[in-house]
Amino acid sequence: MSEQIEPGSPTHVAQQRQRASQLAQAVRGELRKAVIGQDTVIDDVLTALIAGGHVLLEGVPGLGKTLLVRALAKCFGGEFARIQFTPDLMPSDVTGHAVYDLNTEQFKLRKGPLFTNLLLADEINRAPAKTQAALLEAMQERQVTLEGRALPIAQPFMVLATQNPIEQEGTYPLPEAELDRFMLKVRMDYPDAEQELNMVRQVSRSTRADMLDVQPLRTVLQAKDVLALQRIASDLALDDQVLDYAIRLARATRTWPGLILGAGPRASIALVRCARARALLRGGEFVIPDDIKGCALAVLRHRVRIAPELDIEGLNVDQVLGQLLDQVPAPRL
Amino acid sequence: MRLSDATVVIRPRTTWEAMDLGVLMSQRHRRLLMTSWAIVTLPIFALLSAIFWDSPSLAVFIFWWLKPAFDRLPLYILSKSLFGETPTLNQALREWPRLLKPQLLASLTWRRLSLSRSFVMPVVQLEGLHGHAREQRLQVLLQRNAGAAQWLTIIGVHLESALWIGLMVLFYLLLPQQIELDWSWQTLITAAVQDWRWLEHLTNAFYALVLIIWEPIYVACGFSLYLNRRTVLEAWDIELVFRRLRQRLSTTALTLLLATILWVPGAQHVWAAEPVITPDSPRLLDQPLTSQGSKDSIKALLEQPPFKNKETVTRYRFGEEKTDTKTADDSKTPEWLKALLALLDSPRFGFLATLIEVLLWGAVIGGVGVLIWRYRDWLQAFVSRRPALKSKVARPLPQQAFGLDLNRETLPDDIAASAESLWQTDPRAALGLLYRALLSHLLHDHHMALKTADTEGEVLQRVEQLQQPALLAFSKTLTGHWQNMAYGHRLPPAHLQQELCDGWRTLFGPGAAH
Numbered sequence: 001m002s003e004q005i006e007p008g009s010p011t012h013v014a015q016q017r018q019r020a021s022q023l024a025q026a027v028r029g030e031l032r033k034a035v036i037g038q039d040t041v042i043d044d045v046l047t048a049l050i051a052g053g054h055v056l057l058e059g060v061p062g063l064g065k066t067l068l069v070r071a072l073a074k075c076f077g078g079e080f081a082r083i084q085f086t087p088d089l090m091p092s093d094v095t096g097h098a099v100y101d102l103n104t105e106q107f108k109l110r111k112g113p114l115f116t117n118l119l120l121a122d123e124i125n126r127a128p129a130k131t132q133a134a135l136l137e138a139m140q141e142r143q144v145t146l147e148g149r150a151l152p153i154a155q156p157f158m159v160l161a162t163q164n165p166i167e168q169e170g171t172y173p174l175p176e177a178e179l180d181r182f183m184l185k186v187r188m189d190y191p192d193a194e195q196e197l198n199m200v201r202q203v204s205r206s207t208r209a210d211m212l213d214v215q216p217l218r219t220v221l222q223a224k225d226v227l228a229l230q231r232i233a234s235d236l237a238l239d240d241q242v243l244d245y246a247i248r249l250a251r252a253t254r255t256w257p258g259l260i261l262g263a264g265p266r267a268s269i270a271l272v273r274c275a276r277a278r279a280l281l282r283g284g285e286f287v288i289p290d291d292i293k294g295c296a297l298a299v300l301r302h303r304v305r306i307a308p309e310l311d312i313e314g315l316n317v318d319q320v321l322g323q324l325l326d327q328v329p330a331p332r333l
Numbered sequence: 334m335r336l337s338d339a340t341v342v343i344r345p346r347t348t349w350e351a352m353d354l355g356v357l358m359s360q361r362h363r364r365l366l367m368t369s370w371a372i373v374t375l376p377i378f379a380l381l382s383a384i385f386w387d388s389p390s391l392a393v394f395i396f397w398w399l400k401p402a403f404d405r406l407p408l409y410i411l412s413k414s415l416f417g418e419t420p421t422l423n424q425a426l427r428e429w430p431r432l433l434k435p436q437l438l439a440s441l442t443w444r445r446l447s448l449s450r451s452f453v454m455p456v457v458q459l460e461g462l463h464g465h466a467r468e469q470r471l472q473v474l475l476q477r478n479a480g481a482a483q484w485l486t487i488i489g490v491h492l493e494s495a496l497w498i499g500l501m502v503l504f505y506l507l508l509p510q511q512i513e514l515d516w517s518w519q520t521l522i523t524a525a526v527q528d529w530r531w532l533e534h535l536t537n538a539f540y541a542l543v544l545i546i547w548e549p550i551y552v553a554c555g556f557s558l559y560l561n562r563r564t565v566l567e568a569w570d571i572e573l574v575f576r577r578l579r580q581r582l583s584t585t586a587l588t589l590l591l592a593t594i595l596w597v598p599g600a601q602h603v604w605a606a607e608p609v610i611t612p613d614s615p616r617l618l619d620q621p622l623t624s625q626g627s628k629d630s631i632k633a634l635l636e637q638p639p640f641k642n643k644e645t646v647t648r649y650r651f652g653e654e655k656t657d658t659k660t661a662d663d664s665k666t667p668e669w670l671k672a673l674l675a676l677l678d679s680p681r682f683g684f685l686a687t688l689i690e691v692l693l694w695g696a697v698i699g700g701v702g703v704l705i706w707r708y709r710d711w712l713q714a715f716v717s718r719r720p721a722l723k724s725k726v727a728r729p730l731p732q733q734a735f736g737l738d739l740n741r742e743t744l745p746d747d748i749a750a751s752a753e754s755l756w757q758t759d760p761r762a763a764l765g766l767l768y769r770a771l772l773s774h775l776l777h778d779h780h781m782a783l784k785t786a787d788t789e790g791e792v793l794q795r796v797e798q799l800q801q802p803a804l805l806a807f808s809k810t811l812t813g814h815w816q817n818m819a820y821g822h823r824l825p826p827a828h829l830q831q832e833l834c835d836g837w838r839t840l841f842g843p844g845a846a847h
Contacts, residue, residue: 239822241820288788288790326784326786
């Protein structure tokens with residue numbers, strides 16, 4: 001047993017933490033107004049925002065993936081850009097390029113849509129790998145090298161990519177390196193019957209077609225607030241046992257019989273950061289094993305590859321990971 | 334009431350014929366009946382509509398409910414006109430208030446829904462009976478014609494509705510298309526705003542109009558049914574015949590009577606001398622047509638077609654032809670075949686036949702078995718239901734979770750007391766002990782399948798499924814403090830010791846170990 005010593009006055013820190021939790025929960029409340037019936041997905045996206053990671057949203061068309069991202073952009077006071085990924089999209093369309101200015105007879109850099117706070121990469125798997133790779137540097141190092149110059153991207157920076165699981169025609173699967181850079185891969189599922197009823201009632205009553213117009217959202221979060229949330233989350237107390245649990249989970253994927261490719265150390269880091277963010281979102285003062293377990297599926301599912309024989313048997317990654325989570329013992333004290 | 338003055342032919346009729354007579358009666362006086370009905374009902378209907386403008390259905394319901402009161406007027410007119418004293422419109426209308434008096438309340442309340450309303454109405458109105466006398470009268474009247482009277486009402490209800498709907502449809506059909514379009518558009522736009530009451534009142538008015546035509550007919554039919562019943566009961570037709578006889582014969586009757594009286598004593602004397610005649614008496618047997626002869630001819634008649642129908646049927650029968658075929662085939666079948674057949678029929682080959690039979694049946698059963706075995710997967714998938722899940726394998730209870738030893742033997746006997754004593758020196762151990770004891774309790778007493786991978790939150794979710802509020806509340810508190818201690822490194826406040834130990838004691842008994 002060791003007493004955690006926190007920097008600054010303890011009461012001040014506690015107040016800040018409380019305020020951060022309230023802020024995060026306010027954003028969650030706003031998002032739930034716009035996106036009905038996807039509470040877990042909203043939680044996951046906010047987790048990634050607080051943990052400073054990127055999110056890959058997967059779901060069949062019409063579940064509100066883009067709506068969720070647009071709603072987040074509305075709640076978030078920072079800059080928002082959107083790239084619709086198409087097969088003929090070029091890397092320079094994403095990052096920017098140098099153009100020749102006839103007046104000054106000089107090359108001028110034109111920054112692409114990547115230079116923003118919140119980037120929606122819609123239908124990311126419709127662009128070929130070379131265009132997808134344009135995001136790699138930005139996502140990991142938060143900078144873009146143009147014409148030999150490294151240009152930093154404003155903080156906070158978050159990429160929210162959406163993709164469609166069913167359509168295989170004309171899509172390019174994301175390379176592992178790209179997938180690994182997403183902190184979470186969130187699966188959107190169909191909403192409950194009751195929630196769907198509620199949603200359809202709300203939307204159909206309005207004369208406007210867009211859900212966002214139905215529920216005007218408040219801007220509750222500024223760019224610097226996000227940075228503060230991230231800082232407060234990273235300061236949350238984390239017991240060694242809980243940390244150990246996260247590492248054990250990530251390591252178990254490497255030796256698990258049903259998985260031929262396990263998660264790397266980046267997964268362990270993501271697990272811990274996500275757990276901290278979830279603890280903040282929950283309003284907790286420290287991380288508990290439930291936080292780790294709650295985000296483990298979203299963190300791990302795109303970093304592992306299922307064994308072909310299990311795939312043939314009809315199992316999917318989520319089921320195999322569910323078995324893994326059921327087997328790895330929770331922290332022991 | 335003078336039956337000889339009746340304007341209709343009085344004779345016993347079938348019920349339907351009687352109702353038909355009612356229709357004819359109402360037809361003869363249709364102008365008077367309908368005008369008087371309209372004059373009485375339409376103002377009342379207008380008044381009701383005005384009063385209940387906001388609830389058109391109520392207005393039409395009250396109007397419908399008041400029908401027995403209005404019915405008295407047509408009945409009065411019909412009864413008067415039956416004996417040729419048809420009242421004028423003025424007289425009838427002036428008479429109506431007086432007609433309303435007897436038993437109006439009863440006819441508008443508990444007798445309102447009677448199905449034989451029109452049939453029994455004359456008893457009250459024309460005969461003026463009430464109370465016990467009325468009931469006796471009804472009993473007699475309803476013995477025979479109750480069914481017909483009820484049918485009359487049921488048919489009336491249907492006819493009324495049919496006419497009502499028909500009138501509405503007619504109205505709708507007569508609407509110019511432009512107006513119709515305009516209406517439907519307006520209902521769409523101003524469904525909530527526009528007042529469509531007038532339309533409903535118009536529909537109600539159609540009902541009032543339908544009644545002008547139908548209700549006098551209904552009353553007349555009931556009245557004629559009543560007349561018919563009385564004709565049958567009191568033999569009015571015979572009375573009428575007698576009356577006519579009396580009129581015709583009133584002069585000669587006296588002489589006839591005298592003659593009869595004078596002749597009767599002598600005749601009686603003659604009858605007394607006659608011996609008793611039986612069918613077997615010799616006088617009858619001497620007749621050209623004797624009793625025996627008539628009996629025989631009756632029997633012969635009874636044998637003939639209308640009484641007995643004899644039919645000759647020719648068809649093939651297989652049972653009796655056996656002998657014939659055998660004799661016929663004898664010449665064609667060769668001798669050796671017959672011998673062989675005879676040999677095979679002999680009991681010597683009986684066992685062989687049985688053996689072959691058994692073998693054949695065995696082959697059939699085996700073939701079916703092979704087929705089932707061959708396609709067992711297909712059958713399992715598509716024909717049979719899923720095999721029932723094997724009963725839960727009893728898993729050994731885990732003895733450890735979260736690094737805590739959950740075995741009962743390792744726990745102290747009095748957990749609350751041990752925790753209290755531990756609290757001062759090692760609060761973490763005390764909380765750990767309590768949490769461990771809780772898990773052990775859940776594991777052993779509630780048979781909760783705890784796994785090593787279960788986090789504290791998941792354990793709490795399972796406790797929620799037990800639906801024991803007290804246990805859940807305690808578990809929540811304890812888990813919260815345990816997490817604070819274990820993962821947050823926060824020392825529990827001092828008062829917590831007593832709270833948790835008391836909670837434990839109330840939940841699991843004072844000295845409970847588990």
